[in-house]
Amino acid sequence: MNTERNLSVDFAGVRMKNPVTTASGTFGSGMEFEEFVDLNGLGAVTTKGVASVPWEGNPVPRICETYGGMLNAIGLQNPGIDVFIERDLPFLQKYDTNIIVNVCGKTPEEYVEVVRRLAAEKISLLEINISCPNVKAGGIAFGQNPKLVEKITREIKDVAKQPVMMKLSPNVTDITEMAKAAEAGGADAISLINTLTGMKIDIHRRSFALANKTGGLSGPAIKPVAVRMVYQAAHAVKIPVLGMGGIRNAEDALEFIMAGASMVAVGTYQFHHPSAAADVVQGIEAFMEENGVKDIKELIGCV
Numbered sequence: 001m002n003t004e005r006n007l008s009v010d011f012a013g014v015r016m017k018n019p020v021t022t023a024s025g026t027f028g029s030g031m032e033f034e035e036f037v038d039l040n041g042l043g044a045v046t047t048k049g050v051a052s053v054p055w056e057g058n059p060v061p062r063i064c065e066t067y068g069g070m071l072n073a074i075g076l077q078n079p080g081i082d083v084f085i086e087r088d089l090p091f092l093q094k095y096d097t098n099i100i101v102n103v104c105g106k107t108p109e110e111y112v113e114v115v116r117r118l119a120a121e122k123i124s125l126l127e128i129n130i131s132c133p134n135v136k137a138g139g140i141a142f143g144q145n146p147k148l149v150e151k152i153t154r155e156i157k158d159v160a161k162q163p164v165m166m167k168l169s170p171n172v173t174d175i176t177e178m179a180k181a182a183e184a185g186g187a188d189a190i191s192l193i194n195t196l197t198g199m200k201i202d203i204h205r206r207s208f209a210l211a212n213k214t215g216g217l218s219g220p221a222i223k224p225v226a227v228r229m230v231y232q233a234a235h236a237v238k239i240p241v242l243g244m245g246g247i248r249n250a251e252d253a254l255e256f257i258m259a260g261a262s263m264v265a266v267g268t269y270q271f272h273h274p275s276a277a278a279d280v281v282q283g284i285e286a287f288m289e290e291n292g293v294k295d296i297k298e299l300i301g302c303v
Helices: 081-092 108-118 146-159 175-184 220-236 250-259 276-290
Strands: 009-011 014-016 020-022 044-046 063-066 069-072 098-103 125-129 164-167 189-192 196-199 214-218 241-244 263-266
Touching: 020 276, 063 214, 069 220, 081 098, 081 108, 098 108, 108 125, 108 146, 125 146, 146 164, 146 175, 175 189, 175 220, 189 220, 214 220, 220 241, 220 250, 241 250, 250 263, 250 276, 263 276
Parallel strands: 020 044, 020 263, 044 098, 098 125, 125 164, 164 189, 189 241, 241 263
Antiparallel strands: 009 014, 063 069, 069 214, 196 214
């Protein structure tokens, strides 16, 4: 890497060698991608959601393609915190990259338990998935109510030993309200956007394409919405923003960075192109070289 070009960023007090990570749920814990991507070349690896106990996820079919993206209703299937600490963390810790652990739960207590269990582990950041339905509040997602966002953020911050990043849902009327609520609760950073709620119907079977009826829409189709929300959120809070949603290449990533994101995450496109995140890093460096940009910070929020 050209030492004259500085791609490193300070994100919530954590030094990242470059501003690129993977989006939770699209990279596992990196094991499946090891032969395609040099994990050492990424700013961070973001894990699949980790819960206090194993989650089976939703019934199948739970994934389908759409124009410009895909719908998923996986239901955050995961083996739970015990397996994660025993199997996944030791694998990731072999690499010279930051580890961002995505945390999910159905009650505040479940989130807190996972965060408490991770307190002594060598990880860089916690990303809290607040698109999970809060079973104690009638199933509404934590991230759809600003009071819940602030409350769960504060409860997690009380026990967390690593910086806390709240992952915001786009399925709200005003994203800035949620961003400000996370900041008020003490969040060190925010990430957005999570998937948009969508639906697909199989006209030949005259039934829903997903057993869950609805699913999360991701991929290139959502990028303009994501860029707009990242821009709004970045201008509403003083904490750093990690932007994601439909990033396929460096050009896409740079839109988010210029909109105000200090970091970006590559997600769905990795299913099509497993080395996408590493390619984005190289593409950003090439852009900087071509345009005489010596430090990535010159581009963050430049619009």
